Amino acid sequence: MSSDQTAPMTRSSSPSEAKGFWSEAWRRFRGRKLSMAALGFVLFLVLVATFAPAIAGTKPVVCKYKGTIYFPCLSYFDRSLEPVIFAKDRFRGTYPANLAEKDPESWAIWPLVFQDPYRSVRDNEWPGEPANPARDQGKPSRRNLFGTDQYGVDVFAKMVHGTTVALLVGFVSMGLAGTIGITVGATAGYFGGWVDMLASRLIEVVMCIPTLVLILALVAFVDQPSIWKTMAIIGLTGWTGIARLARAEFLRLRSSEFVMAARAAGAGPVRIMLRHILPNALAPVLVPITFGIASAILIESSLSFLGFGPPPPSVSWGSLLNDARSNLQMWWLVVFPGVAIFLTVLSYNLVGEGLQEATDPRLREARK
């Protein structure tokens, strides 16, 4: 991604062409098989994250208990969503035996894989199944598809539930970075002069801050570390590239004819920036955002690997790698999360590249 993209584009698009530009870009993007496959993989991850409790869990997806329908699996998203009746009836988190025992009439639909991301499955918890193997005995098997970690927690369940963190980190932190970057860049580029001067210096100052070191320092100070704070820090430090590109685009477009026309028609600066310039400036800005998502995922994984990830028991792929560090003979703790991180980051990069080629006319022409 080049940040010195200052040369004016040869085919500047006018407002009436904007819609055509995007469908054109989408057509070109579709033509790139690798990028499409990558996009498919990202969508697949979104599905996995959304349906994680139905894929792996120890709580029924749906169950009927004492005449009422419940969705206990939702408590994986938020613990307060767990129906209180199960606590009152002293279920203590163990559903299969308790459901049958306390209400013989009850029925339940179970997740595809009966394994919990936060704890090891106990002996006979699922009728007839033994407890998970612990220590370094948990090789991948029929019951534990990706094996178990040294404490007997299923790696597959951890990875499925860790997908949420991996995706959220990317979207939330880059959403934040995109918002800040575009706002700062747009203001700087549109107004120019001393505003531009100030904003550019600010960008340069923030660029000098090494993100990882800052995060490590903050983690030591913050009272209650959480994944949201990590995302916030990644977002708050990662907007500079976006801001520079946005600034360049706004600088270029503010003197174009359609902007002048809008100004002549009496539109205010905010309206011009949002309605007229932004849609035309978005394409080059989206590219660094996509790459940013990939690097945010990497940063989160590195943090978890270093032991500064989200506090337990939340799971992330990086923390699995951290477990592997002291148990190198348990190869499944390295391979599965490692491959998952690699594929995800690769996918985002491929999507980003596809987007870049589909929207950047210079690259298109260079190919001819």
Add this chain to the structure above:
Amino acid sequence: MLLLVLTGCGDDPDALEEMTPESALGSQNAAPLERLLEPFDPPPLEELSQGATWIDRPVLDAVVSLREEQAAEPQLATPEEALALINDSVEANAKILSALGRVADEGQADLSASVNRHIPADVGSTNPILISSTAEFDVLGLTGFGLFSFDRRMEPFALADAVVSWQTSADGLLDKVVLRDDLVWSDGEPITAHDVSFTFQVIMDPRVPVPAVRSGTDQLKWVHAYDDQTLVFFHKQPFATNVWNINFPVLPKHVYEATWEDDPTLKDSSAHVKLEQQPVSGGPYEIVERTRGQQIVLRRRESWHTVNGEQVRDQPFFEEIRFRIIEDPNTSLLALKAGEIDEMILLPEQWTTQTVGDDFYERNTKATSLEWVSFHFGWNVSTPYFSDRRVRRAMSYAFDHERMLEKLCYGLYEPATGVFHKTSWMATRKKLEPYRQDLDAAENLLDEAGWIDHDNDGIRDKEINGRFVPFEFSILTSNQPLRVAICTLLQESLDRIGVRVNVRPVESTVLQQFTLEHKFEAYFGGWGTGTDPDTSENIWRTGAGRNFVNYSNPEVDQLYDEGRRELDRAKRAEKYSRIQEILYDDQPYTWLYWRNSFYGFSKDVRGYVFSPRGPYNYSPGFSSLWKPVQQ
């Protein structure tokens, strides 16, 4: 010399220095010019000797006594057999310890051998009175000069290498020591009784930031040198613990006399910076090289064993001891397997899964033994959650002890029930049952204590000062995988009965600060053992420095007072047994497990003998290790 500091311990060797000894608090909190020492004019020696009856106390050569003791023990295997063993059973471990844990007989040891020791952290200071971490104890135990020590049963004695005689007056208020006259510092100056009395004055000066050594020493009234060899310790009270208070490291008076008044920190002035790098040694070894963060090299000191051309003491077994500083346990295990270090502490998972193959046994063997280091959840009794004893008991019932012992700790540890280990003399003879998970009992106790889910949100709550407080608290732990896993298991266990826990792994320094300031609801921690049960007083007495959980029970305070005054061991044991029983009933801690010591040793090394304080933290400790003459 080893001091009587109760070290907080971890699963990781480096966590051993986690807890600050109490005197550190003393020096931080004390007003800068508070006087620690009342002036005292010691009476002439004749006057002392007239009134007093003196009782002789033991003066021993630690290595020789150990050798004599071991001669009486049956040897279960030959060294060759033991080296071929795989340590996977109690029998194999006993054989390895019995065969390889013998101190060298005459001529057996290769006196030109060198050994590479592993320490997980660099030493903060090489000044003997500034020590506080285990690494510093390890290094200064070999380079420092002291008069007293204690054996593997924690019986105190005076060191024959330094002392001619040691006597205690019948009233328990005086200790008289006569030093040997053939002791010299590494710079050639003689070591005299004046060095000891000078060091006492320095330790007790409030301007000197002494982290660990002052606790105990502050119980002395005065230390006086009557001549170069004769030394008398004056006690404030005739306590059973006096015997520990006279044991402190010694500074060379001729070196520090001129410099310490100008720079009481003993660190900042240029003279002290130089001494820090090149300390004057009084022990059998001296520091010849120190690379910060990497290694410390000690060499055997000629002037220790040979004075005026005559050998006056046995030579220590190693010519050179190299302390290799490796923080990461995985890296140090690789170093052990590659033969770069000769010994290290093993973590439970290393013991169970990473030291079982030929890659380990090719160069090394391993041994384990009981160590009196216990771990616990501490409940801050001044919080609304844990002020009620029933709640604390409910916590102990709710936790899945079995799972922790079997799965998280690899079945290597035994459950703990209280402050003293059952094999120690002060432990209660009553059988205290270890808690087992009983969720019904836990829920009933919580119901009784008023923690009921009133608002139907799945979390128990209780009305306190007109507001419903949900039972949700944080548990602090240092950021090590096993500790976090144990806390996460507590979270899982309590989640099942409607109590929410947030696990907060923090840096060990942060944990230390929060616990000292009582700013926590619960924490996970551990304690090693002191040499005397009285050292646990500062954990349980009302308002004591390491009473992190704010426990307060007048009966316990009273019993500690009585235990200190009582000189008869059987009667003392009763007092401490009672304390243990009271604490078991009150459960200010949920005691979890006793952590054994696990060590990997190079096959070249012999002579490791384990005590309840591990293989090194007693006398002879590391001094009994040796390497055989190569055939």
